[in-house]
Amino acid sequence: GNSVTQMEGPVTLSEEAFLTINCTYTATGYPSLFWYVQYPGEGLQLLLKATKADDKGSNKGFEATYRKETTSFHLEKGSVQVSDSAVYFCALSINTGNQFYFGTGTSLTVIP
Amino acid sequence: KAGVTQTPRYLIKTRGQQVTLSCSPISGHRSVSWYQQTPGQGLQFLFEYFSETQRNKGNFPGRFSGRQFSNSRSEMNVSTLELGDSALYLCASSLADAGGGYGYTFGSGTRLTVV
Numbered sequence A: 001g002n003s004v005t006q007m008e009g010p011v012t013l014s015e016e017a018f019l020t021i022n023c024t025y026t027a028t029g030y031p032s033l034f035w036y037v038q039y040p041g042e043g044l045q046l047l048l049k050a051t052k053a054d055d056k057g058s059n060k061g062f063e064a065t066y067r068k069e070t071t072s073f074h075l076e077k078g079s080v081q082v083s084d085s086a087v088y089f090c091a092l093s094i095n096t097g098n099q100f101y102f103g104t105g106t107s108l109t110v111i112p
Numbered sequence B: 001k002a003g004v005t006q007t008p009r010y011l012i013k014t015r016g017q018q019v020t021l022s023c024s025p026i027s028g029h030r031s032v033s034w035y036q037q038t039p040g041q042g043l044q045f046l047f048e049y050f051s052e053t054q055r056n057k058g059n060f061p062g063r064f065s066g067r068q069f070s071n072s073r074s075e076m077n078v079s080t081l082e083l084g085d086s087a088l089y090l091c092a093s094s095l096a097d098a099g100g101g102y103g104y105t106f107g108s109g110t111r112l113t114v115v
Helices: none
Strands: A003-006 A011-014 A019-021 A023-026 A032-038 A044-050 A056-059 A062-065 A075-077 A086-093 A100-102 A106-111 B005-007 B010-013 B019-024 B031-038 B042-050 B053-057 B064-068 B074-078 B087-094 B110-114
Touching: A003 A086, A003 A100, A011 A019, A019 A106, A023 A032, A023 A086, A032 A056, A032 A062, A044 A062, A100 B042, B005 B087, B010 B019, B019 B087, B019 B110, B031 B074, B042 B064, B042 B074, B053 B064, B074 B087
Parallel strands: A011 A106, B010 B110
Antiparallel strands: A003 A023, A019 A075, A032 A044, A032 A086, A044 A056, A056 A062, A062 A075, A086 A100, A086 A106, B005 B019, B019 B074, B031 B042, B031 B087, B042 B053, B064 B074, B087 B110
């Protein structure tokens, strides 16, 4: 079946620290991979995506590379800011439908 | 460009009642999906509509239903509410007519509390 596993939180970092949030997936077919971010009281916002193996998605200093050999899509940022505090969701969709499969979310808190 | 609009933002209902939630997608988006978000279960897929047809359905009881209108607006209905239905209900729209490479745009959600 299709599923996403992401690292448990919560994660607490100091400002300007390096961030990695691990995400691995299982999928039938050829998935597209996504990272979404949810700020308190809001819906999810698309952060970045990659639609095929070896693609790198990037946005607002965040990056993730679609690794088919390790079935991973880890989120990274070189220097986090307090404003990055949010919950991050890894997700996949498969080409046979428009259903997304989400990980459980990783809460990130960045302290000054 | 207006985003995905969900109404109402907050609802309080009593057990046994029914509720209807509304979602207006981004103009031009014909695919609308619904998710339930709870602290214990995370994001769970309810259903997806495209051109007024339900294409996918998640593993929820028949008390949960939805529909999509010709203007792509969608509603979901929950009948005979239970305490466990308390959740944030998120609507998402997409350009895609098949396949998920475009990604979703989410609304801010409707917070339903069942008492």
